[in-house]
Amino acid sequence: MHNRLGPYLIDEQIGRGGMGIVYSAHHEDSAEKVAIKVLPGGFSTDESFRVRFESEIDALKHLNHPNIVQIHGFGEQDGELFYVMEFIEGRSLYHIIKHDGALHWQDVMRFSISICKALKHAHDRGIIHRDIKPANLLLTTEGDAKLLDFGIAKLYGSNNLTADHAIVGTADYMAPEQTEGARPSANSDLFSLSSSMYAALCGKPPFSAPNVPAIIHKVRFEEPVRIGKRVDDLPVDVDHLIHSGLVKDPAKRIPTAMAMMHQMQAILDGFKQLMPRQTPGIELLTSDPTTEVLPEVSQDHSKSLDDQTVTGDYDSPPQQFDETITTSTGPTTSPTGESERRTHYTEVDMDASLESESVDADKAGAVLAIILLLIMVSGLAYGVWYQLRPLDSNQLITEIEATSSQNEKLRLMSEFISRFPEHEKAAAIESVFHRLKAQDELQRFRKRVLNSKITTGLSANELRIREIWKSEDTAEKRIGSLLGFTLMGESGSLIPPLAQQLIDELQAEEDQRRSQIQTQISDQIKQLQAMLKTDPEKAQQVISGLIKAYGDLAWLDDEMNTLREMAE
CATH class of the missing domain: 1.10.510.10 (Transferase(Phosphotransferase) domain 1)
Incomplete structure (x- = not known):
């Protein structure tokens, strides 16, 4: 030591x-x-x-x-x-x-x-x-x-x-x-x-x-x-x-x-x-x-x-x-x-190494402070003007199209529908308004149903949907369990659209998983084709293992058939 x-x-x-x-x-x-x-x-x-x-x-x-x-x-x-x-x-x-x-x-x-x-x-x-x-x-x-x-x-x-x-x-x-x-x-x-x-x-x-x-x-x-x-x-x-x-x-x-x-x-x-x-x-x-x-x-x-x-x-x-x-x-x-x-x-020597950075930072900080002050003043002035300006129908449509906030979009659409009911685009805007509002209600319903902290005020069906979504079952099994809920509930119930939304997400997740496995096995097949020439015994062991692991999956039929041909 x-x-x-x-x-x-x-x-x-x-x-x-x-x-x-x-x-x-x-x-x-x-x-x-x-x-x-x-x-x-x-x-x-x-x-x-x-x-x-x-x-x-x-x-x-x-x-x-x-x-x-x-x-x-x-x-x-x-x-x-x-x-x-x-x-x-x-x-x-x-x-x-x-x-x-x-x-x-x-x-x-x-x-x-x-x-x-x-x-x-x-x-x-x-x-x-x-x-x-x-x-x-x-x-x-x-x-x-x-x-x-x-x-x-x-x-x-x-x-x-x-x-x-x-x-x-x-x-x-x-x-x-x-x-x-x-x-x-x-x-x-x-x-x-x-x-x-x-x-x-x-x-x-x-x-x-x-x-x-x-x-x-x-x-x-x-x-x-x-x-x-x-x-x-x-x-x-x-x-x-x-x-x-x-x-x-x-x-x-x-x-x-x-x-x-x-x-x-x-x-x-x-x-x-x-x-x-x-x-x-x-x-x-x-x-x-x-x-x-x-x-x-x-x-x-x-x-x-x-x-x-x-x-x-x-x-x-x-x-x-x-x-x-x-x-x-x-x-x-x-x-x-x-x-x-x-x-x-x-x-x-930290002081020496940072001395030039400190000088540049001081100068940049002063310039940045001035710029930020100008931005704040300009922003305040713009905010006052924005709140007070009277918007005509075309300006409202422009604002509706420009905003990325759904709440703001709904607010602007509601204002347009109430102020300009005779406008040629009123019917189309009202239709989109109701669709977005329904989506917003569905998302709020989803958060309530899937939030484990909420234990009261939920129906048996809503609790069952949460149980299915939180389970460790495969995506395929959970999709099957959710299908029945897509036909359930009275008119206007949010249970069917929620069930369908969750099914769509699980299906996309499952499709992605399958695609990754297919790509992975395709890459392994290429490697095994080369290995058959250099180490055929080890290659056959790997081929046998892949067939045993994935052979019963219908969506991998093409890959499994190729492996079976290589095993012969």
């Missing part, structure tokens, strides 16, 4: 993982407490890694944000590279889930808002995290959240330091494009954050399997179970938010961390007005906070959250790193055989 690293005196070892050892330490002069991560000795002998290490750590000095664990400096001593971080008293999200269980959705929204602020700060500077997961999300004793190991996953991503075709990131939470070896983007971080939120809400990640290849297959080709199906009484808006963050296509996900943050804040604000929460927040520490900072754990990231063991709170490297590189506690030897013992320490 080291006694000191740079200007820091070592206190104790607080974490160990595949990518090094973490110590708590204090500055010899100021006594400031820090965490120091020492990388395995094998890294320092690779000159390209050493250059990237200093370059990447230097780039991270631009990340100066209260929700990002701060890098204080980096160095090399006795042939070992290390970097120094601020010491955080708290627990990782992984540790909280593992020991305390799933979190309340409001707590998940609150800490995720903090993480989104951190991601916006980094993404605005062109820095992608690449490995967001519960083990890298630290919840502090002050009730805030901090993001750990920014950019470190990128550091380990060189082909000469990982196994062939290795993927940098933790399989349970990585985005589909990362599993394909594509360049990660800001959207990749949002996918991983959505996966971590999913795990926080129900106790396990959205994609789990016994091994890494199976997890990656699910991430790429399968849709996760909606979080609303796993968590009782979860608001629909929370379910939709997380689902939109787990979309396979990066271009169709929530676009930015700021957009995600605004959606979560809107959800919290809406529920705060309806029913302020009285329950306490997340319990971050046990009675002895010093024992909860960095527990000793193993390196296995390949299992689901329920079973996996993850490296300590400050120590969460990518799991696919080449295990042949070992930790060295003594001097390393260069390729020529000569022993090298380099010693240096570089402190990150």
Whole structure:
């Protein structure tokens, strides 16, 4: 064990993982407490890694944000590279889930808002995290959240330091494009954050399997179970938010961390007005906070959250790193055989790195304040004019067509019908008005019927519809159970249209599932055709397994017939 690293005196070892050892330490002069991560000795002998290490750590000095664990400096001593971080008293999200269980959705929204602020700060500077997961999300004793190991996953991503075709990131939470070896983007971080939120809400990640290849297959080709199906009484808006963050296509996900943050804040604000929460927040520490900072754990990231063991709170490297590189506690030897013992320490000067940004920000802030003031004055003037102006029939029609708010559209249509009943478009507008009003009533009825918190005032049929919708049965079985309700009820009853709406949604979900399975099996058939030439015995085993699993499904007849021909 080291006694000191740079200007820091070592206190104790607080974490160990595949990518090094973490110590708590204090500055010899100021006594400031820090965490120091020492990388395995094998890294320092690779000159390209050493250059990237200093370059990447230097780039991270631009990340100066209260929700990002701060890098204080980096160095090399006795042939070992290390970097120094601020010491955080708290627990990782992984540790909280593992020991305390799933979190309340409001707590998940609150800490995720903090993480989104951190991601916006980094993404605005062109820095992608690449490995967001519960083990890298630290919840502090002050009730805030901090993001750990920014950019470190990128550091380990060189082909000469990982196994062939290795993927940098933790399989349970990585985005589909990362599993394909594509360049990660800001959207990749949002996918991983959505996966971590999913795990926080129900106790396990959205994609789990016994091994890494199976997890990656699910991430790429399968849709996760909606979080609303796993968590009782979860608001629909929370379910939709997380689902939109787990979309396979990066271009169709929530676009930015700021957009995600605004959606979560809107959800919290809406529920705060309806029913302020009285329950306490997340319990971050046990009675002895010093024992909860960095527990000793193993390196296995390949299992689901329920079973996996993850490296300590400050120590969460990518799991696919080449295990042949070992930790060295003594001097390393260069390729020529000569022993090298380099010693240096570089402190990150945050003030200097941010000085130019601060000056530009002050100027931009002044200009922005003037622009916002002008916008506010203009908006106020426009609002007064808008409220007082008399609208003729053509102006009303224009407003009706332009607004995207259904409530506003209904209000304008009602005004048009009452003021201009003889207009040539009055009948058409009235027809649309009644249709939209019926849709609005149906949506209100749907929310009431499907809301588990409402237990009184519902008929037996309405309760049965809720039971069918919330059940874990297949979409096909639930569709069959709902069909009878489409012919039920008196004239004007909302039960038949609600049942039909739910059937349409389930059918669309089932069609999408079948299409994905067909595509997946078609791709496997192509691979098996090639495998028959190189490893026919293994190919036949896979063919037999696919036929056994899917052979009785009529909608896969074409694919199954092709497999049966290949089996002959």
